[in-house]
Amino acid sequence: MSAAHRFRSEFLRTFVERGAYYDCSAPEDLDALFGKERVTAYIGFDCTAPSLHVGSLVQLMTLRRLQQAGHRPILLMGGGTTKAGDPSGKDETRLLLTPEKIEDNKNAIVAGVRHLLKFGDGPTDAILVDNAEWLDKLEYIPFLREVGKHFSVNRMMTMESVKLRLEREQPLSFLEFNYSIMQAYDFVELYKRYGCRLQSSGSDQWGNVVSGIDLGRRMENVQLFGLTTPLITTASGAKMGKTVAGAVWLNADQVSPYDYWQFWRNTEDKDVGRFLKLFTDLPVAEIARLAALQGAELNEAKKILATEATAILHGRDAADAAAETSRKAFEEGVGAAAGLPTFEIARDKLGAGMAVTALAHAAGLTTSAGDARRQIEGGGLRLNDKPVSDVKAVVTEQDLNDGVLKLSVGKKKHILIKVV
RNA sequence: GGGGGAAUGUCCCGAGCGGCAAAGGGGGCGGACUGUAAAUCCGCUGCUUUCAGCUUCGUAGGUUCGAGUCCUACUUCCCCCA
DSSP states (O other): OGGGGGOOSHHHHHHHHTTOOOEESSHHHHHHHHHHSOOEEEEEEEOSSSSOBGGGHHHHHHHHHHHHTTOEEEEEEETTHHHHOOOTTOSSOOOOOOHHHHHHHHHHHHHHHGGGSOBSSSTTOBEEEETHHHHTTOOHHHHHHHTGGGOOHHHHHTSHHHHHHHHHTOOOOHHHHHHHHHHHHHHHHHHHHHOOOEEEEEGGGHHHHHHHHHHHHHHHOOOOEEEEEOOOBOTTSOBSOEETTEEOBSSTTTSOHHHHHHHHHTOOGGGHHHHHHHHOOOOHHHHHHHHTOOGGGHHHHHHHHHHHHHHHHHOHHHHHHHHHHHIIIIIIOOTTOTTSOEEEEOHHHHHTOEEHHHHHHHTTSSSSHHHHHHHHHTTOEEETTEEOOOTTOEEOGGGOBTTEEEEEETTTEEEEEEEO
């Protein structure tokens, strides 16, 4: 990492300056490469869920910055590797996903992140690739003879991920053992197809990245590079990615732009500067000014962080709308601020009156009616901003204002109930 | 192949003489204090139509008035010997 401050290329300087740099396989050579030509680089994601998570955002931002610096990013979807299943990290056997499910996940993931990059056919336009294109067709023996022969089991045994498992005497399946070979092969394949020279990833993928670099040298006699980003944690040491509602997915159908905005708005004080650098495009000088704000003034910086980060993912309009909804709900105290999450309920269901506990549950505000009851007992549930004190309280049409009523748990979780 | 352990509240760790909705943590949620922050303190944390009922302790059977706890088989994992 000592080479980090000596970088001359625009991209790597920015990368370091923004706090995204963790490690690099051959810093000086990569710097020189970035200085003299347009570089094609990739990051891979498996299709295990229908959306990526904020934890993947640093990687996605890497592709974005690459493109901004005039290079060409490849977004590699692991349609093939997901079929094999990546057991790394977990001791439980992950259930195998069906090919249809993988395909659906892939399409959903891509749809969710398309604003982050500009795709197309131009020289710096991003390319979308699926490793199923080549992995699906592999034949076992030919693959072993052409690729497998370059891997030394002795060396693989010394890889951090493998070594750790062996030392802890945790099981390591042969499938898992092979995973890094497939990932290494991806890198070489992308080099052959697109002249891709660099693989970026989270620091946990270091071993797999290095395998790809080695394979490139052995099979194609080319120098490939690896560049990793740090695991982002909050100042309190927790892994990033929880909101009042659960995991922070990137797709809008799972976490709305409003909730996404709120996630960033609730950043801890100490993280504001770091997150602005990592997750927005604001100039660092501007960020330095914002991060220097003290006390309650930092809230202004948090709003900017929220709006900028949301704009990158969901577009400027959605970000501004989320900011406006938040302003009304939290600063003006407008009860039923338009734009808050909304739940619709049929008029006849409410007609005879409905228990608040049942309504809170139906609207997804609480996990069960019992949970809602406990919230009432703890003074945490409010109807139209007034605390509900009676567990058996019933909601009727009289609680409606213009056909809408607001239900809240705690200070931050609000939902509008609209009668239709 | 032989022997010995383990699987608990579907977030995680983890106690549990045959009377257990099941100790204790962590995490999460709510309240107070604040600035929609952190820290701190307090409460809650299986479901329901809650003076009660119902479903939980790897799976399936069995013993018993009664089983997380005892027995049998199975599954998975760990350890030791070969």
